[in-house]
Amino acid sequence: MPLFEYKAVAPSGETVRGTMEAASMDMVVLKLQEAGNIPLHAHESGGGFSLSSLRLSRRGMNSREVGQFTQQLSTLLGAGLPLDRSLHVLMELSENERVQRTVRDIRDRVREGSSLSDALEEQHGAFNRLFVNMVRAGEVGGTLDVTLSRLTDYLERSRDLKDSVISALIYPILLLLLAAGSLILLLVYVIPQFTPIFEELGGDLPLITKIVLGVGAVLQNFWWAIILLTLLAVWQFRRMLADQEKRFAWDGRVLSTKWVGDLVGKLETARFTRTLGTLLSNGVPLLSALSIARNVISNTVLRKDLNDAAREVKTGGGLAPNLASGGRFPRLALQMISVGEETGQLDAMLMKVSDTYDIEVRNTIERLLSVFTPVVTMLLAMLIGTIVMSVLLAILSINDLVA
Numbered sequence: 001m002p003l004f005e006y007k008a009v010a011p012s013g014e015t016v017r018g019t020m021e022a023a024s025m026d027m028v029v030l031k032l033q034e035a036g037n038i039p040l041h042a043h044e045s046g047g048g049f050s051l052s053s054l055r056l057s058r059r060g061m062n063s064r065e066v067g068q069f070t071q072q073l074s075t076l077l078g079a080g081l082p083l084d085r086s087l088h089v090l091m092e093l094s095e096n097e098r099v100q101r102t103v104r105d106i107r108d109r110v111r112e113g114s115s116l117s118d119a120l121e122e123q124h125g126a127f128n129r130l131f132v133n134m135v136r137a138g139e140v141g142g143t144l145d146v147t148l149s150r151l152t153d154y155l156e157r158s159r160d161l162k163d164s165v166i167s168a169l170i171y172p173i174l175l176l177l178l179a180a181g182s183l184i185l186l187l188v189y190v191i192p193q194f195t196p197i198f199e200e201l202g203g204d205l206p207l208i209t210k211i212v213l214g215v216g217a218v219l220q221n222f223w224w225a226i227i228l229l230t231l232l233a234v235w236q237f238r239r240m241l242a243d244q245e246k247r248f249a250w251d252g253r254v255l256s257t258k259w260v261g262d263l264v265g266k267l268e269t270a271r272f273t274r275t276l277g278t279l280l281s282n283g284v285p286l287l288s289a290l291s292i293a294r295n296v297i298s299n300t301v302l303r304k305d306l307n308d309a310a311r312e313v314k315t316g317g318g319l320a321p322n323l324a325s326g327g328r329f330p331r332l333a334l335q336m337i338s339v340g341e342e343t344g345q346l347d348a349m350l351m352k353v354s355d356t357y358d359i360e361v362r363n364t365i366e367r368l369l370s371v372f373t374p375v376v377t378m379l380l381a382m383l384i385g386t387i388v389m390s391v392l393l394a395i396l397s398i399n400d401l402v403a
Contacts, residue, residue, distance in 0.1 A: 004028045008037040019124045035118065061102055061126045067155040069103070070131075074148035083144075084110050102126060115139055130275060130292050137283045147282050154278045161270065161358050168365045172372055179380040186387050187216040188223075194391055209394040212387055244300070251301045255328060263364050264299060269333050270357035271296045272306070277350030286346075287314055302328055319346070333357065 006028055007017050016037065022028045032039045061069065069090065076086035087107035094100045102123055109119035117136035120127040131151060138147025191212060198205060198213075205213075219226070240246045255261040275296045279289035290310040297303045305326030312322040320338035323329050333353045340349025 004042050006032060006039065006042040008032045008039045018122050020121065021125065021129055035114065061099055061123075063155070063159065065096070065099055066126060066131070067152065067159065069099070070148050070155060071152040074145055074152055077145035077148065083116060116144070129295065130279065133284060133288070133292055134279060134282050137279075141283050150278055150282060154274060157274060157354075157358070158271070161267075161361065164362055165267075165365060168362075168369060172369060172376065175373065175376055179376060179383075182380065183383055183387075184219060186384065187212070188219050191216045191387065191391070192220060194394070198394055204397075206390065206393045206397055208386070209390040212390040248300045248304070251299045255299065255301055259364075259368065263361065263368070265302070265328065265330055266357045266361050266364065268297050268299050268302050269330055270354050270361060272302075273333065273337075273350040273357070274354035277347050277354060280347035280350065286319070290319075302326075305329065330357070 004022055005017070005019050020028050020031065022031065028042045029039045032042075072090055072093070073086055076089060077083065081089070084107055087103055087110060091100055091103040091107060094103060106116070106119045106123065109122065110116060115136070117132050117139055120135060121132045134147055134151055135144070138144040141147075195213060198209075241250065254264055272293055276289050276293040279292060280286065284292070287310065290306070290313065294303055294306045294310070297306060305323060305328055308326065309317075309319060309322035313319055318338070318341055320334050320341060323337070324331075324334045333356075336349050336353045336356075337346070340346035343349075
């Protein structure tokens with residue numbers, strides 16, 4: 001759902017600005033009018049960098065702060081404190097001025113008569129659709145503290161999965177950087193020291209030595225061109241992914257790639273099932289939950305399969321068989337979802353699917369890294385050995401000519 005920036009006049013006469021997720025600009029205007037505001041201007045927020053977008057992002061809260069806010073608010077409401085009092089306590093507890101401003105704005109809107117979900121929805125995109133819709137369902141059902149507790153669990157598990165993937169990738173990335181740095185140091189600074197010696201002594205150098213010296217000369221004299229070409233390739237790749245058809249083709253190739261496709265499928269399945277299960281357990285209808293949960297899937301091919309399944313579910317079909325028709329979601333997940341539909345416990349089964357694939361993603365990453373690390377180490381040793389050997393062969397060949 002697109003993000004719109006708006007400007008309006010509040011009932012108090014104050015000019016207010018903000019962002020809002022909505023299906024269209026007309027929906028933004030309607031929501032502003034329902035809140036008692038007079039809309040002045042609204043337009044779709046651009047995805048690029050701007051000072052205004054930077055200012056808005058600084059005014060919001062990051063994911064970790066949102067998780068902490070949710071947990072503390074759930075605890076205070078569970079202890080029996082009224083909502084406005086709980087928000088006031090959280091505002092006083094926070095030492096971050098940016099978080100204080102956000103919580104103060106939420107509290108003020110609640111005191112003016114807005115619901116918590118509406119107040120959260122107006123916080124410059126800090127709280128996503130899933131968060132707002134779950135809070136709204138909790139308000140309707142009178143179980144706001146329980147809903148916030150479930151949201152806390154959801155945010156923690158999602159963050160744990162993301163952090164585990166990032167942590168697992170830190171070592172191989174550092175290893176690759178070390179390998180690249182070592183090779184560049186040898187080729188740019190060490191090997192060129194031997195070039196004047198070889199030229200002075202004369203003679204025909206071995207082919208491997210000529211190749212190594214040539215690579216070193218290119219890196220030394222045209223490093224700027226290499227950096228420029230790399231940046232151009234990255235820009236071109238990002239531009240390609242911005243095109244829907246090319247992005248769809250790329251995501252399809254990723255899914256069909258051995259090991260990588262399996263890992264991506266499991267990771268996307270874990271995120272999707274946890275989101276959908278959390279929404280269903282909080283009373284959100286299946287069709288509404290599907291429209292929200294599909295936004296957490298970044299792979300466009302899997303998202304299309306989910307969209308197709310959602311259309312069939314709308315006409316009375318089951319979720320599992322329609323997801324299976326695409327042939328891309330893991331079979332175990334589909335079987336477990338089918339059992340959940342048959343037993344009337346779809347939300348609980350979705351959470352089990354998510355837990356299962358959280359573990360499988362971690363195990364898969366560990367297995368891949370257990371192979372990747374020694375392979376990179378061996379390749380680094382072979383490349384360095386080749387460079388050293390090229391110098392030794394050149395020295396030996398020159399000694400033979402002198403003798």
